Amino acid sequence: MSDIEREVRAVAERAGDAAADLAPLSRAVKDAALEAIAEALVKRADEITDANARDVARAREDGTSEAMVDRLTLTPARIGAIADAVREIVELPDPVGESVRGGVLPNGLDLRQIRVPLGVVGIIYEGRPNVTVDAAALCLKSGNAALLRGSSSAYDSNTAIVAVIRDALAGTGVPVDAVQLVPGRTRESSQALMRARGLVDVLIPRGGGSLIQAVVRDSTVPVIETGEGLCHVYVDAAADLDKAVAITVNAKAQRCSVCNSAETLLVHEAVAEAFVPRVLAALADADVTVHGDDRVRAIAAAHSSPATVVGATEEDWAAEYLSLDLAVRVVPTVDDALAHIRRYSTRHTEAIVTDSLPTSRYFVSRVDAAAVMVNASTRFTDGGEFGFGAEIGISTQKLHARGPMGLAEMTSTKYVVTGDGHVR
Amino acid sequence: MSDIEREVRAVAERAGDAAADLAPLSRAVKDAALEAIAEALVKRADEITDANARDVARAREDGTSEAMVDRLTLTPARIGAIADAVREIVELPDPVGESVRGGVLPNGLDLRQIRVPLGVVGIIYEGRPNVTVDAAALCLKSGNAALLRGSSSAYDSNTAIVAVIRDALAGTGVPVDAVQLVPGRTRESSQALMRARGLVDVLIPRGGGSLIQAVVRDSTVPVIETGEGLCHVYVDAAADLDKAVAITVNAKAQRCSVCNSAETLLVHEAVAEAFVPRVLAALADADVTVHGDDRVRAIAAAHSSPATVVGATEEDWAAEYLSLDLAVRVVPTVDDALAHIRRYSTRHTEAIVTDSLPTSRYFVSRVDAAAVMVNASTRFTDGGEFGFGAEIGISTQKLHARGPMGLAEMTSTKYVVTGDGHVR
Numbered sequence: 001m002s003d004i005e006r007e008v009r010a011v012a013e014r015a016g017d018a019a020a021d022l023a024p025l026s027r028a029v030k031d032a033a034l035e036a037i038a039e040a041l042v043k044r045a046d047e048i049t050d051a052n053a054r055d056v057a058r059a060r061e062d063g064t065s066e067a068m069v070d071r072l073t074l075t076p077a078r079i080g081a082i083a084d085a086v087r088e089i090v091e092l093p094d095p096v097g098e099s100v101r102g103g104v105l106p107n108g109l110d111l112r113q114i115r116v117p118l119g120v121v122g123i124i125y126e127g128r129p130n131v132t133v134d135a136a137a138l139c140l141k142s143g144n145a146a147l148l149r150g151s152s153s154a155y156d157s158n159t160a161i162v163a164v165i166r167d168a169l170a171g172t173g174v175p176v177d178a179v180q181l182v183p184g185r186t187r188e189s190s191q192a193l194m195r196a197r198g199l200v201d202v203l204i205p206r207g208g209g210s211l212i213q214a215v216v217r218d219s220t221v222p223v224i225e226t227g228e229g230l231c232h233v234y235v236d237a238a239a240d241l242d243k244a245v246a247i248t249v250n251a252k253a254q255r256c257s258v259c260n261s262a263e264t265l266l267v268h269e270a271v272a273e274a275f276v277p278r279v280l281a282a283l284a285d286a287d288v289t290v291h292g293d294d295r296v297r298a299i300a301a302a303h304s305s306p307a308t309v310v311g312a313t314e315e316d317w318a319a320e321y322l323s324l325d326l327a328v329r330v331v332p333t334v335d336d337a338l339a340h341i342r343r344y345s346t347r348h349t350e351a352i353v354t355d356s357l358p359t360s361r362y363f364v365s366r367v368d369a370a371a372v373m374v375n376a377s378t379r380f381t382d383g384g385e386f387g388f389g390a391e392i393g394i395s396t397q398k399l400h401a402r403g404p405m406g407l408a409e410m411t412s413t414k415y416v417v418t419g420d421g422h423v424r
Numbered sequence: 425m426s427d428i429e430r431e432v433r434a435v436a437e438r439a440g441d442a443a444a445d446l447a448p449l450s451r452a453v454k455d456a457a458l459e460a461i462a463e464a465l466v467k468r469a470d471e472i473t474d475a476n477a478r479d480v481a482r483a484r485e486d487g488t489s490e491a492m493v494d495r496l497t498l499t500p501a502r503i504g505a506i507a508d509a510v511r512e513i514v515e516l517p518d519p520v521g522e523s524v525r526g527g528v529l530p531n532g533l534d535l536r537q538i539r540v541p542l543g544v545v546g547i548i549y550e551g552r553p554n555v556t557v558d559a560a561a562l563c564l565k566s567g568n569a570a571l572l573r574g575s576s577s578a579y580d581s582n583t584a585i586v587a588v589i590r591d592a593l594a595g596t597g598v599p600v601d602a603v604q605l606v607p608g609r610t611r612e613s614s615q616a617l618m619r620a621r622g623l624v625d626v627l628i629p630r631g632g633g634s635l636i637q638a639v640v641r642d643s644t645v646p647v648i649e650t651g652e653g654l655c656h657v658y659v660d661a662a663a664d665l666d667k668a669v670a671i672t673v674n675a676k677a678q679r680c681s682v683c684n685s686a687e688t689l690l691v692h693e694a695v696a697e698a699f700v701p702r703v704l705a706a707l708a709d710a711d712v713t714v715h716g717d718d719r720v721r722a723i724a725a726a727h728s729s730p731a732t733v734v735g736a737t738e739e740d741w742a743a744e745y746l747s748l749d750l751a752v753r754v755v756p757t758v759d760d761a762l763a764h765i766r767r768y769s770t771r772h773t774e775a776i777v778t779d780s781l782p783t784s785r786y787f788v789s790r791v792d793a794a795a796v797m798v799n800a801s802t803r804f805t806d807g808g809e810f811g812f813g814a815e816i817g818i819s820t821q822k823l824h825a826r827g828p829m830g831l832a833e834m835t836s837t838k839y840v841v842t843g844d845g846h847v848r
């Protein structure tokens with residue numbers, strides 16, 4: 001075992017001890033700790049911005065794009081917003097102890113299934129240092145110890161932020177080791193975290209597809225896959241075309257860089273002649289480049305569409321563009337739409353636009369995805385929009401949690417069975 | 425890729441197609457298929473017992489113990505009981521489509537979270553061929569395609585059973601490929617199943633600890649760990665000693681070979697002098713060998729206990745005996761009991777015997793296990809006892825399902841969001 005692996009495992013063991021102490025704490029104790037964190041972040045913003053300046057300088061030296069530098073940069077105002085987000089988590093109900101199922105068995109035993117923390121949650125993430133605070137706060141509120149492994153580009157910022165959080169915890173009933181940074185900034189340290197089975201209860205990667213796939217591949221710790229979204233909008237033969245245009249443009253262009261934006265539009269051939277010219281015009285207004293099949297290109301040409309339409313290839317159907325590009329295909333039937341979705345979807349969010357109740361029922365029962373939108377934009381798949389208050393990510397897997405993961409999804413359960421000396 | 429790996433992947437792909445067709449089927453269609461399976465098993469019992477006779481003969485040639493041969497043996501009466509168990513699953517409610525959460529969002533969107541099948545469920549199991557039918561029936565009822573990998577010792581029996589099941593399905597609305605045996609009887613075929621990530625949604629190993637640990641270690645498919653049970657009974661200072669004796673003996677001896685039997689008894693020192701002699705006498709009546717710490721041995725000697733008491737070593741605290749052996753230790757406080765449990769427990773079931781409400785609350789909130797029994801035997805952790813009607817296993821992990829897994833635990837969920845053209 002290498003030194004760094006030994007260090008990571010020692011940190012994980014301390015997290016396990018902290019998790020055991022954290023599990024029975026009441027909401028009041030956890031909320032007071034979160035308040036203390038929010039206050040400390042604002043009070044010690046200078047320390048954090050100083051550390052952040054070192055990360056930013058290093059990023060500039062490395063020739064990082066200004067957009068990425070901006071994502072990395074912390075200002076007092078941004079730290080204030082991060083602290084406000086912590087206070088929003090204070091307001092959310094505590095999932096721990098919630099009764100999920102309960103009753104009295106025929107033999108008089110009292111059976112209750114209650115929510116309990118998962119234990120030690122590892123978060124491996126890229127990008128913005130606000131995730132450090134956000135992940136720590138969501139873990140604490142749900143009674144979990146957090147092991148944070150951010151990107152090496154934000155290492156100084158994350159180190160400063162975690163020091164502030166831990167100092168704040170020292171004055172509360174929450175153990176300080178409930179929030180720890182995984183030591184090291186090399187690949188070896190994240191690999192050690194992924195191999196800490198038995199010490200870490202779950203790993204949640206937050207970031208791009210390649211990060212997530214690497215964690216899924218290398219981790220022996222159970223992983224919750226999040227975030228990859230190759231979402232489709234299917235415009236049915238019975239669609240209201242006004243709604244279909246609005247939903248398509250919103251799903252693609254309202255914020256194209258996120259996982260719940262649409263990447264492919266499927267159009268039933270019965271409405272293709274009427275719908276495609278209209279949607280192409282609206283997409284052109286939104287600066288969207290269309291990657292169309294032969295049918296779409298023929299319709300665009302026949303109508304002298306103002307849209308930029310290039311030919312779609314096999315790669316386009318499989319592309320999570322995360323940009324102002326949209327693949328568009330005409331399909332003969334709803335079953336062809338379902339077959340296309342089954343082949344290319346990442347099972348995140350699929351939308352149908354239709355006024356036909358039977359077709360809506362047919363599509364909803366057959367499409368395999370975390371969320372199915374009927375006459376609504378794919379952009380609604382979001383913890384905030386769903387009313388969960390906060391989310392740690394959007395799960396695209398089927399085990400444990402599927403779709404936006406709020407605080408309840410960061411818990412497990414425990415059966416509590418109470419009797420009067422019952423035996424079998 | 426080897427031939428066998430190619431074959432296993434082809435089988436898994438057909439299971440995926442079957443799962444897509446199976447997911448939207450109504451309960452009536454699935455129940456009719458289960459009835460057809462139950463009928464066919466009884467009607468074609470001869471074919472199954474003929475195949476089973478070959479497995480039994482091979483087992484005898486290999487020098488298998490008579491107890492194991494008995495577990496392997498199928499008779500017309502046993503096949504009748506297996507068919508009856510399928511009919512019991514017919515009677516259970518269908519979890520698919522059940523609404524888990526629902527409401528109307530502030531913007532008027534209708535949000536529902538509904539249960540959907542997991543998809544393709546792989547079961548790797550040892551021992552009795554009844555598991556083949558049981559696992560297939562539970563998968564079908566919950567809308568999942570089953571990929572069955574039994575032990576090579578039951579290969580002929582399992583092949584005959586699956587042939588009968590598939591023939592029965594051919595006359596129903598359920599696709600035949602919803603139940604398949606994984607081809608091959610070598611380690612290579614189970615390894616190929618464990619590596620079929622993306623084709624198999626979850627693997628559930630059913631069997632002994634070494635099988636489960638091998639699957640957890642080698643599988644890239646998500647695994648649900650089941651079954652390992654190093655369960656404790658803690659007799660508190662405030663325990664009713666009559667109840668404590670009854671619960672200890674029941675937890676250990678009512679059926680000692682199963683995962684929810686107790687392996688270690690912890691006794692608060694305040695009641696050790698009064699309780700240990702009584703429980704030792706009762707354990708002696710039940711033919712239990714006690715592995716006691718120094719304190720227990722001293723008390724046994726002082727009272728000339730009829731029990732067989734040998735010295736406990738570190739290995740005893742870590743032993744899942746699954747036999748008429750019980751480790752017994754005296755602890756100074758409830759916190760020492762909790763520390764012992766945290767160190768040695770497999771997080772299956774822990775019991776406390778106490779009449780103190782504060783101590784019961786303290787223990788329940790701090791012990792980390794799938795089930796906590798208060799004044800009840802550990803033997804109650806069971807899908808049947810909990811009223812789930814049937815179980816695929818008892819999960820000892822925290823993700824997805826914890827404790828007895830009934831039909832609901834064999835599902836995932838999907839959000840269905842319905843609007844009138846809603847955009848963000």
